[in-house]
Amino acid sequence: MPSLLDSIAELSGVGPKREQALNKLGVFTVGDLLTYYPRRYNDLAQKLPSQTLDGEKVTFKGLVTSPPVISRMGFKKTRLNFRLTVEHDTIQVSFFNQPWLGKNIEVGNEVAIYGTYSKMRQSLAAIKMMPKNSEDELEAIYPSSKEIKAGTIKDLILQALGKYKDALSQEIIPEDIRRRYRLMNYHDTIFGMHAPADEQVAAAARRTASFMEFFIFQMRLQVIKQMDRHNQGRAITYDNDQLKAFIKKLPFELTNAQKKVVNEIVRDMRRPVHMNRLLQGDVGSGKTVVAVLAMYAAITAGMQATLMAPTEILAQQHAQTIGNFFDPNEVRVEILTGSTKAAARRQILADLVAGDIDIIIGTHALIQPDIAFHNLGLAVIDEQHRFGVQQRAALRQVGMNPDILAMTATPIPRTLAITAYGEMDVSIIDQLPAGRKQVKTYWLRHNQFEKAIDFVKKQLTSGVQAYVVTPLIEESETLDVQNAQAVYEELSAYFAPDFKVGLLHGRLSNDEKDSIMTAFKANEFQVLVATTVIEVGVDVPNATAMMILDADRFGLSQLHQLRGRVGRGSRQAYTFLVSDPKTQYGIDRMEAMVATTDGFVLAQKDLELRGAGDVLGNRQSGVPEFRVGDPVADLTMMNIAQEEAIEIVDTPDWDKTPEMAGLAEMLSETMDRYRNFD
Known part of the structure; x- marks a missing residue:
């Protein structure tokens, strides 16, 4: 029986060369071909000249009132002219480089011509002749490539529609969901996308096709998520009374957002399934204390916890901050990095495997082959986008597959969180602690510029510090460094002898960068000139001013991350964006930065200005390229698809029912991996 999983090679006219061309477009099966939707439609509906706008593409039907005349326009170029009377109007029709059409045009015959109308000249630049009895109002136009033409793709789709129409009787979206959201069935959706009777049918089909894309995507993610949870998970039965007592001892009140995400995380930890959760929070929202509470919960269950940071200076900062939360006689916190001395390293490894260390904080050094834990329950990954999938997997392997809590200070709109991190549960801290100054x-x-630098100098006299970020020059680290060097020399002369200036750029080694940041933190110099290598998360509370030169060269999220380096103490902080943007896009970014300090608002604005692919980078982000659905414009639809998918996958043996057969077949590859997991 024909199946949508059949190879496209099953279709007539698809040899190895054409199959390869289709594969490059992401078309491997008949199902892929039938969901290779048109990018737009030409409106073929017949009109009268009086109803037609200048420059509009239109179909005129009328009588040929002059014989066709073919004239040459240079080498191998021709023009075929004749007059067409449409009711009371006479139109001059021209076909270019199609002289063979002359034999189909006779005076007195009725013809229908599709082309571009010029109202002033009363002429039609013809594109094609329409079949005499054609009732199609819309013509599907497909994206194509050098290797395969749009017309060939259309012919193959029409062939597949005829040959595989019975296979379209299996539904993908369950009937109750279709009824609830007024969606078309699968058969009508596919035919409505490729051969719509009118604009209303095309719109209804596109709406259903968008939902179907989101729904299949979310079903696949939920199956992967369930597969992961059923694979390896241990219940971390933490002591709730101890956790509550620990929270009461904190020198500050948790925000409502922090309380919410702590509950989400520890609820996950208690379940006998594997946690894979992303914690999102803007700069200064208090992610670290949430991680501390999750780690303490694991400790009360008799387990160990670890936190892995991307750099040594961040690991040291976390070790100091987290160590301050605990009585060293009750909870032992240690740090392990590449620079840990050999003797100290040996002792730490021995204590770790013996269970004498409760929390270990480190860098990539934590995933070396000789690392072993006594009973690791929770692994926290800071700035998760800095770690590859293999590194996260290695952390699970060294520690008995612990629960994973990944943290990021890069605000991602929920729009993208659903798609980019769809296989993870997402917790968001969307509230800053009380009393924090904007x-x-x-x-x-x-x-x-001079007024701003004078203001910074006055700030420095009160004992604070400042950053000056130099312009970003695309694809030229050498020029970035030259820029930074020039600004460094200029400011060193300006601030001398009262204040010292440091320089940080991408050509320095990691040890040199760490040394400079440590010296800046210790106030050994008061101004740090830097390229964009200022570490996310590095905490210098005494830095209260930042000047970003040529700020319009940076994206919104990058500007926000840079701004997050100041205002980490109790004093008022300032950021100056020095910029003369030459585009509206640049002006929009500057105005958005001045208007709000909310990272999630800015991330959404960045998304609207640049699109999903550019915000995260398509290859890195994992954001799928939907053929018809738009996760930005259709966020509500994506949310609904996710909710429905979760409900289905949470139903035992959902894929065994006849109603779900079509959906299960479409997800068969993912489902096979799920069933074969041991």
Whole structure:
């Protein structure tokens, strides 16, 4: 029986060369071909000249009132002219480089011509002749490539529609969901996308096709998530009374957002399934204390916890911060990095496997082959986007497949969190602690630079420090360094002898960068000139001013991350964006930065300005390229698809029912991996 999983080679006219061309477009099976949707439709509906706008593509039907005349226009170029009377109007029709059509045009015959109308000249630049009895109002136009033409793709789709129409009787979206959201059935959706009777049918089919894409995507993610949970998971039965007592001892009140995400995380930890959760929080939202509470919960269950940071300086900062939360006689916190001395390393490894260390904080050094834990229950990964999938997998392997809590300070709109991290559960801290002062942000033109630098100098006299970020020059680290060097020399002369200036750029070794940041933190110099290598998460509470030169060269999320380096103490902080943007896009970014310090609002704005692929980078982000659905514009639809998918996958043996046969077949590869997991 024909199946949508059949290879496209089953279709007539698809040899190895054409199959390869289709494969490059992501088309491997008949099902792929039938969901290779048109990018747009030409409106073929017949009109009268009086109803037609200048430059509009239109179909005119009328009588040929002059014989066709073919004239040459240079080498191998021709023009075929004749007059067409449409009711009371006479139109001059021209076909270019199609002289063979002359034999189909006779005076007195009725013809229908599709083309571009010029109202002033009363002429039609013809594109094609329509079949005499054609009732099609819309013509599907497909994306194509050099290797395969749009017309060939259309012919193959029409062939598949005829040959595989019975296979379309199996539904993908369950009937109750279709009824609830007024969606078309699978058969009508596919035919409505490729051969719509009118615009209303095309719109209804596109709406259903969008939902179907989101629904299949979410079903696949939920199956993967369930597969992961059924694979390896241990219940971390933490002591709730001890955790509550620990929270009461904190020197500050948790925000409502922190309480919410702590509950989400520890609820996951208690379940006998594997946790894979992403914790999102803007700069200063208090992610670290949430991680501390999750780690303490694991400790009360008799387990160990670890936190892995991307750099040594961040690991040291976490070790100091987290160590301050605990009585060293009750909870032992240690740090392990590449620079840990050999003797100390040997002792730490021995204590770790013996269970004498409760929390170990480190860098990639934590996933070396000689690392072994006594009973690792929770692994926290800071700035998770800095670690590859293999590194996260290695952390699970060294520690008995612990629960994973990944943290990021890069705000991602929920729009993208659903798609980019769809296989993870997402917790969001969307509230800053009470009393935290907003960073005051100003956009200045270059001719106001001197006033701004004078203001920074006055700030320095009160004992605080400042960053100056130099312009980003695309694809040229050498020029970035030259820029930074020039600014460093200029500012060193300006601030001398009262204040010292340091320099940080991408050509320095990691040890040199760490040394400079440590010296800056210790206030050994008061101004740090830097390229964009300022570490996310490095905490210098005494830094209260930042100046970003040529700020319009940076994306919104990058500007926000840079701004997050100041305002980490109790004093008022300032950011100056020095920029003369030459585009509206640049102006929009500057205005958005001044308007809000909310990272999630800015991330959503960045998404609207640049699109999903550019915000995260398609290859790195994991954001799928949907053929018709738009996860930004259709966020509500994506949310609904996710909710429905979760409900289905949470139903035991959902894939065994006849109603789900079509969906289960479409997800067969993912489902096979799920069933064969041991």
